Amino acid sequence: MTKSLANFTGRMLLVGCGNMAGAMLDRWLQAGLDPSAVAIVDPFAQPRAGIGHFGSTADWKAAGGAADWIMLGMKPQQLGEVAADLAPIVTDDIHLLSILAGVSLADLAQRFPDARAQVRILPNLAARIGAGVSAVASLGDSDAAAVDALLAPLGTIVALADDMTMDLVTAFTGSGPAFVFRLIESYAAAGERLGLSPDDALKLATATFGGATALLAESGEKPGALIAQVASKGGTTQAGLDVLDSDGQLAALLTNVLRAARDRGRELADIARGDA
Ligand SMILES: NC(=O)C1=CN([C@@H]2O[C@H](COP(=O)(O)OP(=O)(O)OC[C@H]3O[C@@H](n4cnc5c(N)ncnc54)[C@H](O)[C@@H]3O)[C@@H](O)[C@H]2O)C=CC1
Ligand SMILES: O=C(O)[C@@H]1CCC=N1
Incomplete structure (x- = not known):
């Protein structure tokens, strides 16, 4: 049975709502999340009934937008431009969630220092049918019970003590x-x-x-x-x-696959920081 979000009271802003954030949102709506409590900032997102769509953070703000939860769902490469507009809005009453591959909690804290909490979530596409895996690690006052309530309808939750292994987990369960x-x-x-x-x-x-x-x-x-x-x-x-099983070729191949995907996460983090 789908875990219910009917009692979830926070207002949610999704910045970037493509394949992955869209899959999470669709599952949340199925689980009873009130669409009027959700807004999307994404110039190209697929419209969803009852949800406010805005082309930019400035448009959302001008329309009186307010949020308790802001989830980054665009590409890691867009973090610089998004943070420039968004950081002044992310004040100490806002939980900042990120599904960005590579971008660490330390990077999020540097970009959004005033957030009440920075929560790094690594979901996967099977969230769309509630059969996903979400790894989660956080900094600050994350309100773990509310984060768990949000992630429960998406499938299995794996809480990590920190995000040291998140790039490998991104390869393992995200990719x-x-x-x-x-x-x-x-x-x-x-x-x-x-x-x-x-x-x-x-x-x-x-x-x-x-x-x-x-x-x-x-x-x-x-x-x-x-x-x-x-x-x-x-x-x-x-x-x-x-x-x-001959010559351990399968094990070697899969190790190389995961290593390549994990290492690309590190490169994406460098790009997101403006270091590459
Ligand atoms: N696709 C997947 O299975 C998974 C993706 N992720 C992460 O999710 C994030 C999104 O990936 P996808 O959904 O695959 O990409 P996508 O390309 O489907 O979605 C990205 C969305 O961001 C929007 N966007 C572009 N510039 C923007 C801006 N300046 N402001 C707001 N929105 C903007 C695009 O219009 C698009 O709708 C990435 O950071 C990725 O690392 C994490 C786990 C799994
Ligand atoms: O391919 C990517 O970069 C993202 C992260 C994990 C799955 N998709």
Whole structure:
């Protein structure tokens, strides 16, 4: 059942509302968030019924805009221009939330020093259906109960003591869905190459990945224990696993994938700080 936000009383401003912030907002609205308590500053955001849309922070302010929560949902590269307009508005009664990859709590505190709290959230796209993962770390008086209430309808919440590992988590769970979609796409393409029709290949691949992850989560068993239940000695699965496991190539490939994504987060932070 969707966790309710019907009792959430804060006024929320979203600065940048594209794929990720839009997925969070749509889930929040589904969970009962009052649209009249939300405003969006984004020159290109998709309009949503009952929500005020503004092209700039100045337009929002001129229309009498006020907020208790402000969430940064644009790209990290836009932090400089956004902060120039927004920082004077972020006073000590405002919780500043950020979903920006790379941008650290220290960077947020430097850009928005007067905020009541700086809260760094790393969500993922599955938030749209309440099956996401949100890692969260904060500075200041973050009102953890209210932050948890906001994040609960989006899926699993992982509270981190600080944001030291956030760039790795960004790669792992933030970028993660794209890596999984690519694996499924490649699995389907391999099935096609060996004779399945494109429709059957994607349908079977999606159901196989979905069923396997659901079984893993529900059974509480370790992946290795479930592999042993599928792979008969000398059978078909073992023949495939022998290829997958050869020379540790899969582990090396995935480590390189995560390292590249994590390191790009650090580069984005440099760009957001104006250091690159
Ligand atoms: N897409 C994802 O799965 C995830 C994204 N993120 C983070 O979310 C943020 C947004 O990413 P996406 O939604 O993928 O990008 P997006 O390109 O879909 O959305 C960005 C939005 O910002 C708006 N925008 C551009 N300049 C602006 C300005 N000056 N003021 C206000 N709005 C402005 C754009 O019109 C657009 O709607 C990034 O910082 C990214 O690191 C974090 C976790 C996952
Ligand atoms: O690709 C990106 O930079 C963002 C951060 C995590 C997922 N999407």
